[in-house]
Amino acid sequence: MAKANPLQEQLLKAGLVKKSKVAQVAREQAKARAGKAPPAAGGIEREAQRARAEKAERDRALEAERRASLRQRELQAQARQIIRDRRVPRSGESEYRFTADGVIRTLLVDDELRQKLAAGVLVIVRGEGDGFELLPRAAADQVRERDASMVMLDHGQADAAVELPTDEDAAYYAQFKVPDDLVW
Template sequence: MAKANPLQEQLLKAGLVKKSKVAEVAREQNRARHAKAPAGPSDIQLEAERARAEKAERDRALEAERKAQARTAELRAQARQIIEDRKVPRSGDSEYRFTEGNAIRTVLLNDDLRRKLSSGALVIARIDDRYELLPRTAAEKVRERDASMIVLDHGQASAGEAEAITSDDDAYYAQFKVPDDLIW
């Protein structure tokens, strides 16, 4: 056994500690004196950690983008299904022309379908390279999922434009007073 300190020797003589316990404490003290202090993280470790963090962030961004694309594709598929399920059968030989983007498109309709389309009860939706008529309720469901599939909707567009035109016209004609006794 290595030279013990005087306190340990006194404790041993007094019988307060066992010889094995003194040896164990001496070994721990010796290990603590000669052990290397834990070194801080090296530059290589810091660079590796930063690279791991950047990769994790890129992976999260890519996953979020993939989820967004999957959600968009799912909504588009739902809209296509609604159009296929709820389309109104077309018949007739009267051409109805409308614009989509910069092109003029034509669908064949009968007079009843033309009236419903003009009143806004029916809407024209595009699916792939063809056009289908939808009832307004189905068109609203399609619009919630993919608004770009709705090509022509007289009911929605005309309501906002009509109010703007009416209010502009009312403001202009308010300056002209019409006599109460005017008889036509």
């Protein structure tokens, strides 16, 4: 018989329990201890399976991020290729100023290019390095589809955002008289 614990020995000596009852309790405790071992191994297996599932999910997320980054670089390369192929040659001595990245930039253009820029026929896009290029509207739309951040100035797109003056505005500004000798 297995060695009984001190409480069981005292109960046996006092005659409060039978030897068979102590043996039965000892067998039940041994079974309980033996029965707990496999679920503990199952718990470890479940934990390992959960860890593998988490690792697989992280790997999928990293792969999706890598594919998205690769796709973005591919689209930017296509946009740069469109700019190289379709840019309009610039000439002239007239300065055309516009803002890009919070800084006023200048391009030298002639009167024809200036009129086309103002009409929205031509668009200014970011070129190689810090340079800027002129593109026809169709090519600029292709660049915008691939990377909208490369389009710097597009007067054709701005027309939709500009609000025209209303009758209320005209009535308000009518109260301010402009001097006849004012030179703009």
